Amino acid sequence: MTLSVSLRADRPVPLEVAFEVAPGELLALVGHSGSGKTTILRSIAGLWTPSSGQVRAGGTVWLDTGAGIDLAVHRRSIGFVFQSYALFPHMTALGNVLTAMATPDRAEAARLLDLVNLHGLADRKPAQLSGGQQQRVALARALARKPSVLLLDEPFSAVDRATRERLHAEIIALRSHLAMPVVLVTHDMNEAQLLADRMLVIQNGRLVREGTTAQVMADADALRAMGIREVAALLPAVIAGIEEDGLTRLDTATGPIFLPGVQGDPGTRLRVRIMAHEIILSRARPTGLSAQNILPARVTKLTQGDGPAVTVHLSVGEAELLARITRRAARDLALAPGDRVHAVLKAMSVARDHIAPASRHV
Amino acid sequence: MDWTALFLSLELAAWTVAILLPVSVLTGRFLAFRQFGGKGLVEALVMLPLVLPPTVFGFYMLVAFGRNSPLGSLWQELFGHQLVFSFEGLVLASVIFNLPFAIQPAQRGFEAVPVAVREAARCCGLSPWRSLRKVELPLAWPGVMTAMVLTFAHTLGEFGIVLMVGGSIPGETKTVAIAIYDRVQAFDDRGAGIMAATLVAISLATITATYALSARLGRRLS
Incomplete structure (x- = not known):
């Protein structure tokens, strides 16, 4: 009811x-x-x-x-x-x-x-x-x-x-x-x-x-x-295994990410909450970077509010990832819907309590 | 040893406790949970018997229960004897002068029940009556228990009001406290001494027993 x-x-x-x-x-x-x-x-x-x-x-x-x-x-x-x-x-x-x-x-x-x-x-x-x-x-x-x-x-x-x-x-x-x-x-x-x-x-x-x-x-x-x-945004991921260095390898629709302290058996489906301001966007796949999590994505939409920032909506497979970048950065990269980009995420920026089991419900 | 006086005292205390138990629970709960205009005045009225000299209080009751008062004449009409200088009159006076002892500790007991716990009881589908029985009363019980012990002990010990309202009629209004006074007046120190010691023993035993029970209950609850 x-x-x-x-x-x-x-x-x-x-x-x-x-x-x-x-x-x-x-x-x-x-x-x-x-x-x-x-x-x-x-x-x-x-x-x-x-x-x-x-x-x-x-x-x-x-x-x-x-x-x-x-x-x-x-x-x-x-x-x-x-x-x-x-x-x-x-x-x-x-x-x-x-x-x-x-x-x-x-x-x-x-x-x-x-x-x-x-x-x-x-x-x-x-x-x-x-x-x-x-x-x-x-x-x-x-x-x-x-x-x-x-x-x-x-x-x-x-x-x-x-x-x-x-x-x-x-x-x-x-x-x-x-x-x-x-x-x-x-x-x-x-x-x-x-x-x-x-x-x-x-x-x-x-x-x-x-x-x-x-x-x-x-x-x-x-x-x-x-x-x-x-x-x-919540990024769906599946635990693939624990790496030698203690990081957990998670498979997403467009590639692996490595995060610390994730518990669970291989095959466990998770949702990882990724803060939009923690994401860096790059046109080319960056090299020589300490951040290890680099996911290919496609720009679907840019929304601009009252502030100096732009929200870039990215599709990672079926899922949506959000990135907050400055208007200046968006202009310099000349981002437009349909563009292919790489979303870069620092492993340490994902808090442990931002990871939850996948919901069978939603 | 005036056994009649002793049993009369115990009977008076028992009736007072029996009548005041529901009054204590309902009024204590009401004063603990409700906010209303004039609450301070009601609380002051409840406490009044505690500060007034027994003679003042006894005098007003004598007037209120007397044959010419509405209550006194109604009583006379219903039961054929006057209210003052009767056991019933004594019970009524005892109930009134014990109000502060019966209500205040119970009110504190109910105030100690957290608001969220009371709300949880209602949210669990408990009717107000079931909530009182299953949640509020068990938690407020130490307060209610204290109230009843104090009422019992205070009734056994009351002298001034009993003398004013009841007089000293053997088997009707002559309580053990009055009997002790009588013995002393008659220079019967031994008789007074025995009765005084018996009263001390009974009071001590009652209070110790209730506190022991109360502590056991407290351990069971926590």
Whole structure:
């Protein structure tokens, strides 16, 4: 069932948004803290009531201020994962999951804990679990009701980077089990890009940009409005093997790249988030360069925004790679759609948590 | 040893605790979770019995429960005897003067339950009643427990208000605290001493037992 949301409020932040999320779709709400993205999520859950608006999940109306409908939180079929985990501290992991079930089913609860990789930890209390494990319990608990809508409020911001990386991979693997609309609130653009199908950029309670993740992450102006230089694309790659020097060789559509610290068996399909400002373009295949990753590509489009830079869209096989270069450089190279170029990438410029398993979903 | 007085005291304390337990939970929870205009005044009113001299408080209750008061005359009409100088009147007075002991610790207990945990309970589909029973109460229990121990102990020990509202009718309103005072007045130091020591022993045993139970509960919860 589709989730459709339309909200308006003047306080505590001005808010005016309308959007829909399809079943199985993961929508990321991104924006600064204070932009209103968490307020939107809380309005869907019923933890906050806007001055006017509608929230519908499939055929069920959860909120319709015009008709005087405002369903209580516990009557809305939601799963909610909090930033602070918010587990019931007096219950075990299993108890937390069972409590969220309309009719407690131990076998099903154990299956959910297995699904989030918590096998063998069912009898632990939250205080005996790490942050990452607690958030896994919270996720299992949110799924225990078989909710119509799953809401994730900055779910990975309280855990360390390595745990976050693992949780990202687990969420990607879990996607095939999530048939409901999923709304993720995050300020982490990397997280949004790796996990979401679609993104809404929220600023001062308004929707300033909406589109597929690839579209939004290629829109330099929209990102600059948020104060970030994070134009980036996801490059599909397959682990080919570990080289003698410790680098991992990844095969892409147009050639190999070598990156440090990539874990996984040969044949594992990955997506590598490549920041557009880390890419150097060259007409001829460069030699005598320390950067080892040189991918042949074809220019498909140049987009120029308000700033001094140009975004060059490149096709690498089926995939798209983005490069941010100055207008001056674009002019000197006389780049035009259809041109063959080489995209040069420094191995060390790819952060470890910018690499995620390929999604079976998107 | 005035066993009648001792059992009367224990009975009074038991009734007071039984009546105040739901009051403590519901009012404590309400004051902990809700913000409303005049909340400060309500909290001050709850605390009032703590600062007023028992005689002042007892005097007002005597007036409020008296035969000429609306409450007193209604009681007389319903039950055929007056409210003051009766066990029921004593229970009512005891409930009122124990409000600060019953509500304040419970309120602190509920305030210690994180907002996100309460919201999580609602997001897990728990109705307000189930949320109270399964999540809020178990977490706020140390506060509620303290409230009940204090109420029990304070009822056993109250003297001024009991004397003002109840008088000293054996088997009806003569509690052990009053009986001890009577013995002292009658120069029966031995009788007073035995009763005083018994009261100390019972109070100490009650408080120790509850705290031990409470600590065990606390370990189970954490």
